[in-house]
Amino acid sequence: MKRTLLIFIYIAFAEVFTVSAQIHTTLPHKTFKDYEVSKPILYTQTVTYDAHDKGYDPVMVTVNSFNEQGQFIQEYLHILGKFESETAHNYIYNNGRLDSLNTLATAKNFNVKTSFEYNSNGKVAKETASGVYSKYTRHFKYNKKGDIESITTDFDNGGHNWTTFTYKNGKLDLVTQIDGQVKEGSLTNYFAYYNGELFARWDNLDKDLYVFPSAFMHYKLPKHPEPLATVNNLRELQATNKTAYNKELNSVLTHAEVTFEMGQSTPENGDWTRRMTKETRFGGTTRRFHFRKIVYADGKVSGSTEFDYLFFNKMKDL
DSSP, X not given: OOOEEEEEOOOOOTTTOOTTSOOXXXXXXXXXXXXXXXXXXXXXXXXXXXXXXXXXXXXXXXXXXXXXXXXXXXXXXXXXXXXXXXXXXXXXXXXXXEEEEEEEESSGGGOEXXXXXXXXXXXXXXXXXXXXXXXXXXXXXXXXXXXXEEEEEEETTSOEEEEEEEEETTEEEEEEEEEESSSTTSEEXXXXXXXXXXXXXXXXXXXXXXXXXXXXXXXXXXXXXXXXXXXXXXXXXXXXXXXXXXXXXXXXXXXXXXXEEEEEEEOTTXXXXXXXXXXXXXXXXXXXXXXXXXXXXXXXXXXXXXXXXXXXXXHTTO
16 A cells, blocks of 8 residues: 655644644534544544653553444543543434533543534524533524624633634634633634634734644744734735745744644545654653554544554654
């Protein structure tokens, strides 16, 4: 089988950015299409290792399972080692709709029961969560086209989250998320999109600007003076003049901080099965190797969770 080795540089700030993290409040819909695979799957199993020249140790196992409709039915995480723990997110459906989500954890205070209600158009209108550390009610509103327009979350402790979505030419353009007791003066995060993909984000307090010009390049510009103006200029050039865009992007990123790198290997179908992530924070560097087994709905299997020394040797000096 033909294999290709792809080396990508991810530039981001490790303390506040992770590749798989939910970046802002979104609709509670998940299918195999949200999980970096090219076609329907039954499940994926990923084992993460801490590795060095003298050996390797598994530190985490994740398993994601799907039903025949391609919807998540369970996300399972098992952290190994001194602080061993298990967490399972169980998705329950009724007539094809997500009816409830139950989170079960080793530390029972993190258990959460979440239920969903729908409007007359079949879209999620309300989400209610109940748990020791997670009690809230979330309301969803849509525009005339049926696109999500706002999500408001009211927490039992008196806090709120206001998320608004704006569109340009029918595509998501900007997401604004306010977190606090009141809107005025609270932390506000901004997420700018280009062609439906996240392009940049920043907030109104520290103004650190994170730029994502592609899925494989992430940059942090600390204390950027005019985040919105910079982002709008870059997006406009990207749409109208690629040469000028690349020149301006290189100029803007001159003082970027590199804190995260990634390398991965993919089989012919393009779904990654081997991945290395390297985080550098406060002068220290941590490398982890992730090996993934994918079982497709058509019965085909790709990859393995066994540690691969060949991939390790190719990636260890990145």
